C-alpha cells in the first residue's frame with residue numbers, strides 16, 4: 001500500500017456514521033437466543049473480548065493490510081506477541097536457530113523459558129544466511145536488531161528455510177510495516193511491539209503478530225489459552241497512532257539520518273550504527289530490503305571515563321533518559337562495553353523535535369570528549 005492510505009483505512013463504515021471507530025469497551029457480547037449461544041463457535045459475531053472485539057479487529061485489519069498478511073492478532077505487549085508467535089511454531093524436542101543480536105527479553109524467553117519445555121535454541125550471527133542452515137523448526141530474526149542495528153538478509157534466510165523446512169519468524173518493530181514487509185520476502189510470521197512506533201505516543205503497551213490464516217489459527221490458540229489479549233482502549237489508541245504513522249515515520253527518518261550523519265563527523269564519536277549511513281557494512285542490503293529507516297540508532301563514544309559519560313548524559317536537556325522508543329519525545333540510554341577499552345555505546349530514540357535542537361544538545365553535552 002502507499003503511505004497515505006494507512007491514514008484513511010476503514011474510515012467510512014462505523015456506527016453512528018462516526019469517522020473514528022468507537023471504543024467497544026465491553027468484555028462480552030450477548031446472543032439473541034440460547035440456540036445461537038450453543039452454536040456460537042460456527043457463527044459470525046463477537047462473543048468474548050479475549051477472543052475478539054470490534055475495536056481490536058479494526059487495528060488488526062489495518063496492520064494485516066499494511067504487512068500484506070492474511071491475518072493479524074493484537075496482544076497485550078510485544079513480549080506477549082513474541083512468546084505466542086514462537087509457541088505457535090514449536091513443541092517439545094524442537095530446535096530454534098535465532099539471531100544472536102535479538103531483543104534481550106526475547107533471548108531470555110528463547111533460552112531460560114523454552115528450555116523448561118524441552119525446546120533447544122542456538123544463536124547465530126545474522127550476517128551470514130548460511131549460518132541458519134541447521135535442522136530446526138524455527139528461524140527467529142530481528143532486522144535491524146536492537147542496540148547495534150545489524151541486518152539479516154531476510155530473503156536469503158527464508159530461502160534456506162524453504163530447503164530445511166523451518167518456519168521463519170521476524171521481529172519487524174524497528175522498520176514498521178511502512179518500511180519493511182517481511183511476508184513478501186518469504187517470512188511466515190511478523191511480530192511488532194506496538195508499544196513503539198505503531199502506537200507512537202509512549203502511552204500504550206501492545207504487540208501484534210501477522211501471517212497466513214492457517215498459522216495464525218495456532219497463534220490464536222496461544223492467545224486464547226495464555227490470555228495475553230489486547231485491551232479495546234489500547235487498540236483504540238493504536239488505531240489513532242497508525243493513522244499518523246506515515247507522517248511520523250517520515251519525520252523520524254529525516255531527523256535520524258540528519259543526526260546520524262552529523263554525529264559520524266563529530267570528534268567525540270568513534271562510530272555510528274545506523275543502517276542508512278553508507279558507512280554501515282550492510283547499507284546495500286538495507287536499501288534492498290527496506291524502503292526507509294526509523295529514528296532509533298546508536299553510536300560509540302571515543303573512550304571516556306564512566307564519570308564523564310554519566311555527567312554528559314545527565315546534562316542532556318532534549319533527550320530524556322529512559323527505555324523503549326518510538327514516541328514523540330527523544331530518549332537516550334548508554335551502556336559500557338564489557339571488553340577493554342570499555343567504550344560506551346549511546347542509543348538514541350530520535351523524537352519529533354527539530355533536528356538542530358537535538359544536535360546542539362548532544363554537542364553541548366559531549367563538548368571536549370575525544371579531544
Ligand SMILES: *Cc1c(COP(=O)(O)O)cnc(C)c1O
Nearest residue numbers: 077078079103171173193195206
Ligand atoms: C520493546 C521490544 C519488544 C517487546 O515489546 P513490549 O511491548 O515492550 O513487550 C520486542 N522487540 C523489540 C525489538 C523491542 O524493542
